Amino acid sequence: MRQVKRRPVYSPRTRGAVELLLAENVPSLGEQGEIVRVKPGYARNYLLPHGLATIATDENKKAVEEHRARLQEVEKQRKGGARKLAESVSKYSVTLEANANEEGHLYGSILGADISKALIAAGYPVEPEHIRLDGPLKELGMYTVKLQLHPEVSSDVKVWVVPVSSRK
Structure with a gap:
């Protein structure tokens, strides 16, 4: 049986940092929708299990940018109405x-x-x-x-x- 190598969620170029997309506001780290770099243990043991962040894939980044654009449009309309x-x-x-x-x-x-x-x-x-x-x-x-x-x-x-x- 051939064993498939699993790719690590972090790149060796970033010196062990993991790139995550925050799903919720995390004090002293960032706000919802931000992309942050954290140590693998912090990501693996705290942020990911508690649902505070997800791995920053290209699809997730694109979805966040689209959501952010929609929010800016809604805010612009709200400001115009005000x-x-x-x-x-x-x-x-x-x-x-x-x-x-x-x-x-x-x-x-x-x-x-x-x-x-x-x-x-x-x-x-x-x-x-x-x-x-x-x-x-x-x-x-x-x-x-x-x-x-x-x-x-x-x-x-x-x-x-x-x-x-x-x-x-």
Whole structure:
């Protein structure tokens, strides 16, 4: 019976290093999709058995590059949508009614969620986590509130806090 020689997963030119493609983020090594070089024992005993990496074959590298290109396209579309939203919401001003005393101090406070509800009701899909407030709004008046719609796209919206109109 003829015995077939198994090729090692590492090349002798790389001085014993194994080239792996990370399947998940590994602290102090790299992020998902990166190609890293590690020692054979680390690859064989930890990364490969735990499913944190795979051997960096040409097919795997090509698949990762295609996936990365798709992710960049999706991110570009998301950023474009955030820019359009930032442009339109910057022209809008939100009016919120709140109970206040004679000096203009609110009995409660206005939070990011309240502003988000008003913007969503007006047709602007702004989530509470997009709103950047230094603290809750506790007085009547006009405020300029910063919106962070995308890591690279921000905008401002005017928020008017007015007293509740009494209906008699």
